[in-house]
Amino acid sequence: EKMFVLVVVTDTIVLPASRVSPDPEKIEEAIRWRLEAKYCNKVLPGSGLVIKLQDVLCVGDGKVYPGEGNTAVTVQFRLVVFRPFEGELLVGRVKGSSVEGIVISMNFFDHVFIPRDCMKLESYYAPEHGQWKWIYRDENEDPHPLWIEQGQKVRFKVTRVDFVQSDPIKPSQTEEIAHKKTPMTVFGTIDEMGLGPTHWWDPEPEPEPEETETTA
Numbered sequence: 001e002k003m004f005v006l007v008v009v010t011d012t013i014v015l016p017a018s019r020v021s022p023d024p025e026k027i028e029e030a031i032r033w034r035l036e037a038k039y040c041n042k043v044l045p046g047s048g049l050v051i052k053l054q055d056v057l058c059v060g061d062g063k064v065y066p067g068e069g070n071t072a073v074t075v076q077f078r079l080v081v082f083r084p085f086e087g088e089l090l091v092g093r094v095k096g097s098s099v100e101g102i103v104i105s106m107n108f109f110d111h112v113f114i115p116r117d118c119m120k121l122e123s124y125y126a127p128e129h130g131q132w133k134w135i136y137r138d139e140n141e142d143p144h145p146l147w148i149e150q151g152q153k154v155r156f157k158v159t160r161v162d163f164v165q166s167d168p169i170k171p172s173q174t175e176e177i178a179h180k181k182t183p184m185t186v187f188g189t190i191d192e193m194g195l196g197p198t199h200w201w202d203p204e205p206e207p208e209p210e211e212t213e214t215t216a
Contacts, residue, residue, distance in 0.1 A: 003084040006054060007047045010076045013038065015062075017069030031056060031075055039079060043183040045163050048083030049109055082109055084158045084186060091198065094152050097132055099125045104154055104188070111185045114156060118189035120196065134196065146200060153198045156188035 019030035032053060039050045060074035084090060092104035092112055101119070104112035116125070122135040132148045148154070162185045190196040 002088060003082060003090060004051065005048070005081050005083050007044065007079045007081045008057070008076065009039075009044070009079060010074065011035075011038075012072055012074045014065075015071045015073065017071075020062075020069065020071050028056065028059075031059065031073070035075065035077060043163070044079070044081060045183065047079075048081040048161070049184060051080045051082055051108070054078040054080050084161065086158055086160060088158045089155060089195075090158060090188070091153055091155050094148060094150050094154055096150070097125070097130055097148065099127070102132060102148060102154075104156065109186070111182050112156070112188060113185055114154075114188050114190055118159065118187075118191050120191050136200075146197070148197055154190065155195050155198050155201075156190050157192060157195060159187045159189050161186050 013031070013034045015027075015030050015034060019026075019033070021027055021030070035056075036053050040052060041050065043049050054077075056075060056077045058076040062071040062073040064071050090106065090112075092106040094102060095105040095110060096103040099116070101113055101115040103110070104114065106112060116123075119132060120134045122137075123132055124135070125132050129147075131150070133145045134148070136144045136146050138144065164183055164185075194201050
């Protein structure tokens with residue numbers, strides 16, 4: 001899918017002595033183990049949230065640290081990264097609401113935000129319910145409140161992706177990123193036709209007819 005991209009990274013990793021082996025298969029297994037522990041489920045600044053290690057493209061010669069037995073090796077590899085593009089339509093579920101807007105979760109990523117100024121016209125936050133509602137007007141201009149409730153599926157359009165980092169971070173330092181701040185936030189809008197809770201627009205599926213047995 002378009003929200004996932006492949007990113008090529010070159011990094012120098014250190015394999016502990018216990019993982020070093022003359023067997024090429026075991027070395028590759030150790031490299032994948034180290035890369036997955038270092039990158040998966042972390043945000044690579046400027047690229048996105050790393051979903052998985054796709055493959056290892058190239059492995060350089062190892063350098064053994066005297067007296068330790070640990071081996072440093074330079075590796076080039078590809079990562080599958082979650083990085084939606086501006087204008088992409090995505091679907092998630094409402095995780096939380098406040099007067100500032102709505103937070104949407106995509107199961108593997110919980111930092112999608114729909115700001116209040118990206119809600120539909122005549123949308124209001126009801127603090128007593130902790131929810132947003134949209135006043136839909138029919139062809140007679142009669143108002144109908146439609147609520148955006150916790151857990152509902154919501155279709156939204158990506159408006160931008162922001163990355164937060166205090167200092168420049170090299171790929172080799174990715175494991176040291178502390179998640180004190182949200183390192184990546186996806187911003188979106190539901191202020192267009194067809195966007196918002198999916199049940200507003202998608203008709204409910206018709207129930208399938210029950211099977212009945214007949215005897216001749």
